[in-house]
Amino acid sequence: MRIVRFFKDGKQGYGLLANDADITVRTEDEGFGPASFVEALAGGEAGLANFAVALQAGPSIPLDSVDLATPVPLTGKLICIGANFGKHAAEAESVFTPGKHATFFLRVADGVVSPGAPLIKPKLSNAFDYEGELAVIIGTAGRHISVENALDHVAGYSIFQDGSIRDYQLEAPQWTLGKNFHATASLGPAFISADELPAGAKGLRLQTRLNGELVQDASLSDMLVDVVAAITTLSSVMTLEPGDVIAMGTPAGVGFFRKPQLFMKDGDLCEVEIERIGVLRNRVIDEA
Known part of the structure; x- marks a missing residue:
């Protein structure tokens, strides 16, 4: 199943993608707000199936008639993995030394925008980098x-753009500031249930494009810490809860390590x- 969260006419709701152009919808005043989707996630396969059946019973409307939101409401944890592709770890070796354990860090909800919403290049830096x-x-x-x-324990998958402010990230002993500027990351466009994809999303192709130019291209099989390992490691430290998001790291090709460097700017x-998940698109604007 493919599910989106949306806003329309001042209300939010959820929709089931019937095809590439239409969704069947239910809204929050019918009980289909963010909390209801998290509850469905907690119910496992049966919970999601029941949620999808209820969405399917709603009216069909054009997908382009709504404003998409992040598929999950980001009320839980957003955990990211750093340097999780071999070639990216190699290109970063001048500024990053791997330790005994994988590099995990947290992002806050304030830094994440919806599909189609603008990413904001901050006033404080020109080193705004992309990470698919x-x-x-x-x-x-x-x-x-x-x-x-x-x-x-994996309900499904989506796409994350882990926009990073490189000077604030790398000119500090840890990455919190550089990874949490306001509105620099994005999540979406849809939630794809796990049963629609290969186990652990292995073998799927990830590509990032900036103004139509291909800048990242890799197989998800190249991840050093795969989905299974990420879940076992994280759950040994903390409780993983319904609606938590794990962003699995980015492949080689980020702008910081290019010659010349390539950073995102206003209008990009x-x-x-x-593949089989979709395309997450966002324009960049300057901070007002």
Whole structure:
């Protein structure tokens, strides 16, 4: 199933993609707000199936008649993995030394915008870099999840653009500031249930384009820490809960390590595409 969250006429709701152009919808005044989707995620496959059946019973409207929101409401955790593709880790070796454990960090909801919404290049920096990533959406909660059961806790997938302010990221002992500027990341366009994709999304192709130019191109099979390993590692530290998002890291080709460097600026169009998931598009504007 393919599900979107949207705003229309001052209301939000959820829609089930019937095809590439139409969605069947239910709105928050019918009980289909963000909390209802998180509840469906918590219910596992049966919860999602029931949610989809209810959406299917709603009226059909054109997809382009709504404003898309992030598929999940970002009321839970947003956990990211750094340097998780071998070639990207290699290009970053001058500024990053891997440790015994994988590099995880958190992003806050204030830094994430919806599909189609503008990414904001901050006043404080010109080093606004793109990062296309797979987003893993957690369904049923778990702690100390085994390798064998890890994918049972994945409700589905989406796309994340982990926009990074490189000088603030790399000129500090840890990455929090550079990874959390207001409205520098995005998530969407849709939630794709796990049963529609290969296990762990392995083998799918990720591409990032800036103004139509291909700048990143890799297989998700190239991730050093795959979805199973990310879930087992994180759940050994914290409880993973319905609606949590794990952003799985970006491949080589980021702007900081290009010669000359390539950063996003006002008017640019950033597109992240993952096959069988979709395309996440956002324009860049200068901070007012």
